Amino acid sequence: MEQTTAVPIQLQLHRQPQRKFRRHIWGYLFVLPAIITFALFLWLPIGKGVVDSFYKIDFVKGDSYVGFDNYRTIFKDPDVMTSVKNTLQYMGLGIIIGFWVPLLFAIMISEMRKFQGFARVAAYLPYVVPFVVLYGVWRWLYDPVGPINAALGKLGFDHVLFMTDKSWSMASIVIMETWQSFGSAMLIYLAAVLSIPRDWYEAAEIDGAGIWQRIRHITLPAIKNQILLLLMLQLIATSQGFQTQYAMLDGGPNNATLTYALLIVKYAFVRQDYGVASAMGVLMFFALSILAIIQYRINNRGGIK
Structure with missing residues (x-):
């Protein structure tokens, strides 16, 4: 049986x-x-990039195997360390200057009793501006005789060389990108805020809680997972930043905005050294993989508890 x-x-x-x-x-x-x-x-x-990182790429004579020479070149190049520092600065400024802006606007709009729909559209509109137009407008705004410096002069402040001063160039880029891209993150935050049960706020108002107390004890704890998730997404996005730095300043002044991703582009298309560019891309791939794994774990668990 x-x-x-x-x-x-x-x-x-x-x-x-x-x-x-x-x-x-x-x-x-x-x-x-x-x-x-x-x-x-x-x-x-x-x-293909991993394989090319071990070769000297020559489209005329053919590729030749060089082992880890491309990686040795990376660690000997002082521009690489400069680009890493600039990338970390770019990521840090993105958090300090720009990360809280969409969250602030989402909370402000959620507290509005009138014109909430208009405020959503107005906050999102900069996101649809084409990059070509965006760069042209902000170069005009940042010009030494542009509107921003004109306003500073009327207020009694000295003019600021946003594009040519090393201490201001990276911050100027972050401010521009914050204005242009905060609308999409704001909508995500706004959806999270509006999903919070209104009964919680009504109970808090009955107990005498003010607006700041409601934000601190209800809103922020309720959307903590979205905040942490968008933080990881911003870190991943800013670590790959190169388009604005290239279009606005080409990594200048004096390599002040030379990011790691921009240096990869320069190695590949300016220095014509595709092997070193591939090796830099491999190192960046492994670094971003760590952030991607963390992001995946956050999504898989429904957020960080």
């Missing part, structure tokens, strides 16, 4: 994966184009 009952159980266990595959076959077919696209345009280039 034991043998006759064991065989059907084994067959049933053997058929379970086949049944699951047949049940979800249409789902696999729908996902297949995305997998192929990612493999061709993301995973394959990543693998």
